[in-house]
Amino acid sequence: MTAKKIDAREVALKIINEVETNGAYANIALAKEINRRTAQGQLSDQDRRFITELVYGTVKAGATLDWLLGLYLNRSLTKVAPVIRNILRLGIYQLFFLEKVPASAACNQSVELAKKYGHAGTVKFVNGVLRNAARNPEKVVYPDRDSQPVKYLALKYFHPEWLVERWVERLGVTDCEALCQTNNTIPPLSLRTNTIKINRDRLLQRLAGEGVACQASAWTPEGIVCQEHPGLGTLASLQEGLFQVQDESSMLVAHILDPKPGEFIIDACGAPGGKTTHIAALMNNTGKILSTDIYEHKLALIRENAARLALTNIETRALDAVNLGSMFPLKADRVLVDAPCSGLGVLRRKPDSRWRKSPEILRDLPKLQAAILVSAAQCVKPGGVLVYSTCTTEPEENQDIVGDFLRAHPDFSLEPTGQYLPAQKRPDKLLQLWPHTDSIDGFFIARIARQQ
Numbered sequence: 273m274t275a276k277k278i279d280a281r282e283v284a285l286k287i288i289n290e291v292e293t294n295g296a297y298a299n300i301a302l303a304k305e306i307n308r309r310t311a312q313g314q315l316s317d318q319d320r321r322f323i324t325e326l327v328y329g330t331v332k333a334g335a336t337l338d339w340l341l342g343l344y345l346n347r348s349l350t351k352v353a354p355v356i357r358n359i360l361r362l363g364i365y366q367l368f369f370l371e372k373v374p375a376s377a378a379c380n381q382s383v384e385l386a387k388k389y390g391h392a393g394t395v396k397f398v399n400g401v402l403r404n405a406a407r408n409p410e411k412v413v414y415p416d417r418d419s420q421p422v423k424y425l426a427l428k429y430f431h432p433e434w435l436v437e438r439w440v441e442r443l444g445v446t447d448c449e450a451l452c453q454t455n456n457t458i459p460p461l462s463l464r465t466n467t468i469k470i471n472r473d474r475l476l477q478r479l480a481g482e483g484v485a486c487q488a489s490a491w492t493p494e495g496i497v498c499q500e501h502p503g504l505g506t507l508a509s510l511q512e513g514l515f516q517v518q519d520e521s522s523m524l525v526a527h528i529l530d531p532k533p534g535e536f537i538i539d540a541c542g543a544p545g546g547k548t549t550h551i552a553a554l555m556n557n558t559g560k561i562l563s564t565d566i567y568e569h570k571l572a573l574i575r576e577n578a579a580r581l582a583l584t585n586i587e588t589r590a591l592d593a594v595n596l597g598s599m600f601p602l603k604a605d606r607v608l609v610d611a612p613c614s615g616l617g618v619l620r621r622k623p624d625s626r627w628r629k630s631p632e633i634l635r636d637l638p639k640l641q642a643a644i645l646v647s648a649a650q651c652v653k654p655g656g657v658l659v660y661s662t663c664t665t666e667p668e669e670n671q672d673i674v675g676d677f678l679r680a681h682p683d684f685s686l687e688p689t690g691q692y693l694p695a696q697k698r699p700d701k702l703l704q705l706w707p708h709t710d711s712i713d714g715f716f717i718a719r720i721a722r723q724q
């Protein structure tokens with residue numbers, strides 16, 4: 273029951289303005305607004321779904337919407353006031369991409385918003401542009417796929433051109449298209465069973481009883497993939513620490529590290545603790561994991577997760593992983609470097625992330641990644657194991673980092689990483705997972721052994 277009728281489009285507009293004007297993260301701004309209004313009884317399930325669709329779609333398709341608007345405008349979009357620009361984007365998104373919204377509703381409701389946030393001139397302007405677009409859809413002609421594949425894929429699948437150009441060069445047009453298409457899908461929520469409290473079969477039953485439609489993951493023995501759920505916050509099983517939310521690819525990393533009970537492990541880039549807590553559970557809550565991160569405030573997340581999951585073998589410490597080597601030389605049985613990265617393998621998780629990246633990050637991040645790996649490696653005992661992982665697909669952050677490291681450190685050698693996967697073993701020495709071919713997040717994992 274809704275207390276006061278709220279216009280879903282107006283809520284979406286407010287969030288999109290926050291993203292554009294104040295640089296807010298779309299998923300965070302959306303969750304905040306939806307939670308606040310839900311608590312006040314203002315939103316129905318249908319409203320929530322529609323607002324989410326409008327915000328995610330409009331943000332994700334940003335450059336394509338601006339291109340479409342350009343076909344119907346007689347002045348530059350940059351000269352239009354930000355709020356009116358966003359009303360136009362919302363309107364054209366509904367017109368061209370939301371089949372269930374009638375064109376008349378897309379136009380009329382946009383005009384209503386313009387009345388509220390603009391003046392008589394802008395009302396006329398919004399009305400003119402959107403009705404022109406609704407009446408003349410044939411004006412939209414995408415670039416030719418064969419002669420201009422980069423422009424075509426970028427506009428058709430809402431990706432920055434620089435990224436598409438990279439992927440076309442590496443993967444070819446067909447695979448790049450499949451990847452971009454997959455990046456526009458909403459990934460399922462996945463959970464990791466907290467095996468020190470419950471086994472997966474029992475958790476599956478428990479979740480079913482709580483209204484979650486879910487099934488066992490094919491990738492890991494403790495993973496669960498949810499098709500539908502009533503909102504995580506409502507699940508008692510979460511508060512009881514029976515599972516951790518974690519992506520399937522991310523769950524593979526601790527398996528490839530393959531920690532043993534009683535060992536001393538360093539997790540060099542540990543926050544918020546997804547992998548740290550997984551390692552802790554695989555060690556059956558014995559031994560010790562030192563989980564470090566450069567940001568003190570992020571360590572609280574590791575501790576909160578550990579406490580909820582009843583894991584007591586984790587210690588946290590704020591430090592720059594570039595200094596780890598001199599602090600713990602030859603001390604650890606195993607070291608994980610889950611490096612800060614561009615996140616280009618997980619674009620489907622956040623609608624605005626593709627627009628926040630630039631080619632420069634692929635020049636800057638590798639320096640930090642290499643420095644962390646070199647320092648963390650010094651902590652590994654003779655005969656110990658070093659794992660390097662990222663959630664990106666780019667060679668500069670992955671294969672090149674590991675290749676350079678191995679060339680400079682002859683006492684370390686690559687192990688057959690793919691053989692350490694808990695299921696679906698693969699021959700890969702450097703494991704690169706892709707959303708479009710593996711149906712999980714794009715991840716890179718390398719397992720490196722130190723000589724005795």
Ligand SMILES: C[S@@+](CC[C@H](N)C(=O)[O-])C[C@H]1O[C@@H](n2cnc3c(N)ncnc32)[C@H](O)[C@@H]1O
Nearest residue numbers: 541542543544545546547565566592593610612
């Ligand atoms: C990919 S995230 C780690 C995710 C984590 N392993 C998990 O599974 O939950 C990378 C982390 O590295 C941290 N980081 C960035 N630069 C760092 C540095 N120089 N030293 C240590 N941690 C760093 C970031 O704060 C971030 O939390």
